[in-house]
Amino acid sequence: MANDKTSMQLVANGILKENPIFRLALSMCPAVGISTTVMNGFMLGIAVLFVQVCSSVTISMVKNLIHPRIRIPTYTLTIATWVTVIDMVLAAYLPEAYAKMGIFVKLIVAFAIITMRLEMFACKEPVGASFWDGLGMGLGFMIGMMTIGLVRELLGSGAILGYDVLGFKPLLFFILPCAGFFVVGLMMAFFNYIEVFYKRKKGFTS
Amino acid sequence: MRNIITIIVRLTLSCLIAAFVIGLCFVLTSKAKKHNEHVNEEKVIYSLLGYKGDAHPPESLKLSVLYRYVVSDPHGKSIGYLVPTGQGETTAFSFIRLDLDGNLIDQKQVAVGAEDAVEQEGRDKAIQAALGPGAELTYADKTIIVTENGNRISYLVTGKFPGFKTFVSVMLALKPDFSVRGLAILEQEEDPGLGAEIEKDYFKNQFIGKSFETLKTLDVVKEPIPEEYLKALESRLQKEEAAKIREQFKDHAIYALTGATISSRSVTNGISGTVKKFAYRLNILDKVIKDQKIVVPF
Structure with a gap:
């Protein structure tokens, strides 16, 4: 199956058209649980980006060697290996960041988005395209997490990136995990609305 | 049958490769990790003693x-x-x-x-x-x-007690009379924005200067922190002024965090308990060392 998209189109696809959080609605658990601040979202995003790119490239390289019946265990194994590697490297060289995101990094093994991209894309496409797709998906996830983090941090603690901008805390509720569902839901509605609006303007009926 | 054997062989092979990669990574990073932990601990210790940043502790x-x-x-x-x-x-x-x-x-x-x-x-x-x-x-x-x-100037005591969610681990610097000199929160997993505020200066600095007698019966009050005390705790005032205000609140109860009374209370009780137990144990050990005339460097 040949891919006719250019590298930039693949990246843009991951960020906009198939954004993991807002359009595919995958990996909602971390999106809701961890995105309490912009920084948290950013750090988990970086880790996911790295795991996604590495696993996509690895699977794409060995796609002809994988027995079709054991592809899912192989994906999980690949992801787990990369996650462990990142976990160790972070613990050794960036201890301060690791102290904050340590437990989230181990959770990446179970992220639906990574397995899904390996199954849908990397096991069929060449290495180059898989790299760009992984990059796009990772960036899409990171941007999604940071946007949710921005809303929650601003409304919950009145700060952005740890700097107090409002001087007061509008709604403490937004810090709690349950508020993540509200933010994600509202943002999904917002993005869908923009899409509908955009299509109508162009003359399409949705 | 052949299929099963192929699957087993391939899975085993993949696992071996993965194990090799992880093992290699461990060997390469384990030394740096240990070194980091050590450096980090030392940094906490010296900053508790008042040697922050580039200030080097004296040789003595x-x-x-x-x-x-x-x-x-x-x-x-x-x-x-x-x-x-x-x-x-x-x-x-x-x-x-x-x-x-x-x-x-x-x-x-x-x-x-x-x-x-x-x-x-x-x-x-x-x-x-x-x-x-x-x-x-x-x-x-x-x-x-x-x-x-040769003179004791401080004790560094580690304590671990349950917070709102999981254990909170702290390191306390005490003066020889068991009053608090400094407090560092080493590990906690409280809710960000609520319980996690125990790491902030305006909460943990409240403990500094509390005497042993005060600590024994230290309580938590659910009142807003007075403005001037808040400024003194966040070191936004001149040193002398801040010291004066702190002196004023020296025996006052701990002001609880908004929305995190349980975390505030467990940290307060935990610290009080840690200090009480430590003082009790140290007195016993000191007595034995003195009675037996054991030569120690402290």
Whole structure:
């Protein structure tokens, strides 16, 4: 199956058209649980980006060697290996960041988005395209997490990136995990609305 | 059948490759990780003692580490302390065993180098060898006694107690009269924005200067922090002014965090308990050391 998209189109696809959080609605658990601040979202995003790119490239390289019946265990194994590697490297060289995101990094093994991209894309496409797709998906996830983090941090603690901008805390509720569902839901509605609006303007009926 | 064998062989192979990659990574990073942990601990210790950033501690400052163990043997349970002995540059260690009433059972030389004593594995092995078979060791905690020219200037005590979600682990710097000199939160997993605020200056600095007597009955109040006290806690005031305001609130209860009364209360009770237990244990150990005329560097 040949891919006719250019590298930039693949990246843009991951960020906009198939954004993991807002359009595919995958990996909602971390999106809701961890995105309490912009920084948290950013750090988990970086880790996911790295795991996604590495696993996509690895699977794409060995796609002809994988027995079709054991592809899912192989994906999980690949992801787990990369996650462990990142976990160790972070613990050794960036201890301060690791102290904050340590437990989230181990959770990446179970992220639906990574397995899904390996199954849908990397096991069929060449290495180059898989790299760009992984990059796009990772960036899409990171941007999604940071946007949710921005809303929650601003409304919950009145700060952005740890700097107090409002001087007061509008709604403490937004810090709690349950508020993540509200933010994600509202943002999904917002993005869908923009899409509908955009299509109508162009003359399409949705 | 052939299919099954292929699957087994391939899966095993993939696992072996993955194991190899992970193992290689571990070998490459384990040294840096240990080094980091050590450096981090030292940074916390020195910043608690007031040497922040580039300020280097003076040469006369010396840290002696006591490791506390619980020993179970056929005669029952006892408490053991691994203490450095001798004056000046010490490399000798003794294991002092006390019964539950605080009386000395025995004192044994432990053959362990200063380097090995830092690592738990090497330390446990050496103590086990000194005690002989039959005794079971359980590591409890460690305390650091800071001396300057032979005079005790501070104790560094670690404490671990349940917070709102999981355990909160802290390191306390105490003055020789057991009043609080500094507090560092080492590990916590409280809710960000609520319980996690225990790490912020305006909460943890409230403990600084609390005397032993105050700590024993320290309580939490659910009131907003007075504006001037808040400024003093976040060090936004001149030093003399801040010290004056702090002096004013010295014996006041801890102001709870908004929306995190349970976290505030558990930290307060935890610190109070840690200090009380430490003072009790140290007095017993000091008495034994004095009675037995053991030469120690602290």
